[in-house]
């Protein structure tokens with residue numbers, strides 16, 4: 001059976017930031033830095049999913065999805081990052097998981113979607129190797145607590161964003177701009193993933209455990225030697241840096257060399273990072289165009305935005321054929337046994353008109369990307385499910401509430417949910433599948 005689902009993440013939707021014993025995460029801290037987030041938005045209230053989860057589960061039931069991919073907020077369940085569990089926080093996820101199951105929806109949690117407890121950051125965060133071990137303990141505790149009802153687990157979501165956007169470019173929490181720290185963070189995130197795989201397998205041999213990686217394939221305007229180099233570096237930085245350790249037990253040599261830094265690998269780390277997973281959670285949004293630039297740091301290329309290209313409200317190129325190609329490539333190159341598309345979607349400038357939200361651009365994006373995915377599946381790529389990003393409009397990180405990715409519109413003044421045309425489209429598509 002093919003799994004149809006929707007995705008969200010804790011900090012982006014839950015709100016209730018100061019309730020039920022939740023401690024601050026690095027995103028609570030980062031969003032207070034002047035200029036860090038558009039309009040000085042933060043996740044204090046977000047979509048108030050913490051209180052409105054029943055309504056949101058009802059919407060999922062109406063959509064007809066089989067599964068709900070959400071994330072557990074580490075600072076809600078272990079406010080000090082390591083040590084005592086917070087019962088009130090666990091109770092929320094108990095209600096959410098039970099509510100999903102009552103509606104025939106399979107819960108699919110991710111354990112880390114970027115909301116590191118600030119308490120962990122205060123001890124160095126992902127720059128500190130110990131963080132990987134704190135994460136594994138937390139993963140073990142969640143497996144024990146929810147494993148009677150939760151069988152599918154994603155360890156870490158998009159280590160690319162945590163590592164590079166959070167520690168190299170500083171545009172996401174914790175807002176650090178340092179290549180060496182970025183490299184350390186990437187390695188410790190991947191190590192945390194591997195340790196969490198072991199921790200979850202220790203709890204139960206029937207868990208299905210995977211990791212979610214995002215992929216951004218690159219093209220160049222021409223095919224000169226420099227163009228090819230630019231593509232190679234972009235692919236190495238965005239894609240291979242994370243996929244190679246997990247599936248080939250090594251970092252890409254060309255990128256390690258070009259960085260000219262040490263990766264803090266201890267003996268045995270690469271075996272842990274490359275522990276067999278049951279599936280790859282693959283996130284795809286767009287492709288990028290790159291150009292060689294000898295001066296660029298940390299690698300000699302830059303991303304360019306050629307005109308005449310169809311783009312979403314994020315400025316991301318819409319290119320569904322790349323999705324098919326990427327899936328076929330990942331299957332062939334890495335021999336992955338099972339794929340779930342854990343995120344795919346688009347942001348547009350949606351407006352409520354007469355109580356309705358018509359979003360033909362999102363419908364078109366969704367339709368073309370579903371077709372592209374099924375094309376790859378028809379050509380033999382083992383894809384078992386698709387989760388649309390996102391169920392509802394939410395806190396889009398540094399873009400705040402300006403960018404809307406939901407199939408369902410949220411009015412942040414009233415918290416009213418309004419299904420967009422794309423929600424009706426998705427519902428029909430699921431029904432007819």
Ligand code: GCO
Nearest residue numbers: 009157158283343389396405
């Ligand atoms: C991700 C992000 C989501 C974003 C989405 C759109 O995993 O990339 O998890 O949180 O909202 O990708 O940018």
